[in-house]
Amino acid sequence: MEWTRDMRYRKMAEVADDEYLQLLEQTDKSPWRQHFHIQPPTGLMNDPNGFVYYNGEYHLFYQWFPLGAVHGVKYWYHLTSKDLVTFTPHGIALAPDTEYDSHGAYSGSGIVVDGELNLVYTGNHRTADWERIPYQLVAVLDAKGDFIKREQPIIRGPEEGYTEHFRDPKVWYDNGIYYAVMGAQRHDETGTIVVYRSKNFKDWEFIFELKTAYTNFGYMWECPDYFELDDHDVVLFCPQGIEASGDQFQNIYQSGYLIGSLNKSTFEMTHGEFTELDNGFDFYAPQTTVDKDGRRILFGWMGLPDTDYPTDQYNWAHCLTIPRELTVEDGRLRQRPLKAWESRRGEVETAEGYAMKHNIKLHPYEGSCYELIVDILENESTEFYIELRVSKKESTLLIYNKQERRFTLDRSESGQLCQEVNGTTRSVVLDSDLKQLQIFMDESSIEIFLNDGERVMTSRIFPSDDARGIRTSTESGQVYFKFTKYDFQEKQY
The missing domain is CATH 2.115.10.20 (Glycosyl hydrolase domain; family 43)
Incomplete structure (x- = not known):
């Protein structure tokens, strides 16, 4: 119109x-x-x-x-x-x-x-x-x-x-x-x-x-x-x-x-x-x-x-x-x-272990609205990947390159796209090695707090309803992750 x-x-x-x-x-x-x-x-x-x-x-x-x-x-x-x-x-x-x-x-x-x-x-x-x-x-x-x-x-x-x-x-x-x-x-x-x-x-x-x-x-x-x-x-x-x-x-x-x-x-x-x-x-x-x-x-x-x-x-x-x-x-x-906002936390699920090459799925839980804390306890990889809101065709991709300390958000396969300005990725170089991510995932948005708020990345994403999975992988080497996920399912607005 x-x-x-x-x-x-x-x-x-x-x-x-x-x-x-x-x-x-x-x-x-x-x-x-x-x-x-x-x-x-x-x-x-x-x-x-x-x-x-x-x-x-x-x-x-x-x-x-x-x-x-x-x-x-x-x-x-x-x-x-x-x-x-x-x-x-x-x-x-x-x-x-x-x-x-x-x-x-x-x-x-x-x-x-x-x-x-x-x-x-x-x-x-x-x-x-x-x-x-x-x-x-x-x-x-x-x-x-x-x-x-x-x-x-x-x-x-x-x-x-x-x-x-x-x-x-x-x-x-x-x-x-x-x-x-x-x-x-x-x-x-x-x-x-x-x-x-x-x-x-x-x-x-x-x-x-x-x-x-x-x-x-x-x-x-x-x-x-x-x-x-x-x-x-x-x-x-x-x-x-x-x-x-x-x-x-x-x-x-x-x-x-x-x-x-x-x-x-x-x-x-x-x-x-x-x-x-x-x-x-x-x-x-x-x-x-x-x-x-x-x-x-x-x-x-x-x-x-x-x-x-x-x-x-x-x-x-x-x-x-x-x-x-x-x-x-x-x-x-x-x-x-x-x-x-910790008072909004609902049911908690945890998982920890090594992610390695070839898209190893680390943990079974799924969801669309949650707070997710990712602690990186050991990192021997050159680059690792965390995929959120995953389905057969969609995922919101987080990439961390250890040598450059570069963190990248890629929403090219996050579902329906916004009008793009300067591509489908955003990157930031951190002051220190990445140790933690705190992520707030809602139905159509993601807010990522890196290293206890050293940097923040905020974006809208528009995935399909079945895009709910989480998976991890590395380019080479292995990473030991600890995941803590709190459900945020109570709808407020």
Whole structure:
């Protein structure tokens, strides 16, 4: 189906109940609906937004176009959780229903101000000539659980010297001052981050661009995030328009970080190189918050813009990652699955032994939704292979080359393929020899944590229902594995 502009900007208020019920039924028929990842009831989800801890609960939102697997007029969908493991859906929190967000409630963040939960987001407005005007807006949670929008924007349009691509505010409070960073595009079509500040959360002034060594690094920077972590300053952002280089920057758009020291007076940052947050196929637009215990927690969008997925035929697309705890170790961000997720573990199966050449099947168990921990106790091979979601015709292949310390994810035979950008494999070179993999396998996704979160690879896969087996083999030599598998069969979303 060809989506016209009018179809993309049709709002939920114009949709009859029976029409939306048909969409729900169509989505429910999809063979790739997830068991334990947050996913939309229908339509397309993208960026996680507004992630914040408030009054004993976590509030998490995501961008949502309800009517199909395309980018159309955006809403914010609302979830809450006590533990970041089990979530309660609350439906639409922000709708595109004012002059300032008439064509979409775009990305933003949450912050508690004077005991109230505030959402700060970009309102997308189009003129009659289809000129985009971005406004930065605020909505406040009231006693009834509704988000009430302020009548006027806190920032009107882009600053001089920047294009209409001026969005995604992330707000924080530091020493009596509120700050906001936003993604922006300069008139010379280079990307950057702009910085605002306010003493009262009502009156905001533009102060600086964030000054980094990356002055010409893509044509737009989206979804910026700033935080302090383990005595370091960390900036996350998503540059668009970076050319692939070796194993780096293989996806259509990138998501990564800088670590260093930020001068809060000038917003000049000394830092190391830009490093990708995730080395898989499908990861973008992450957002973080501090949990009730002071830990920095991240959710990412398990998807990419401008990319077709097999679920599109069922009028839905995308999901969020599981939550990850961030730390800084050896000058690099380390990402670990949130420990509270161990409470989801069901029946456990273990197996251990040697894998050798000729596709030796190591263990008998099967399944489609699980957590799998693979400990590599001895490795005398030049290269070994682990195949997941295996059937006669399909498998998701993991390859480790010991000499190069190169780990590769190959989804060329994982079932129905996504629209591919730069091939069907992704690789990363590890800092140290591979000792452990922690893998979260859902109906249509895989998240791989290497060496206790040293690297992460996140990808969507779309296998057939009978692709459930696991097998191992080596190129030469032998490997002694220990496998621990926990069922994750209880369906939540």
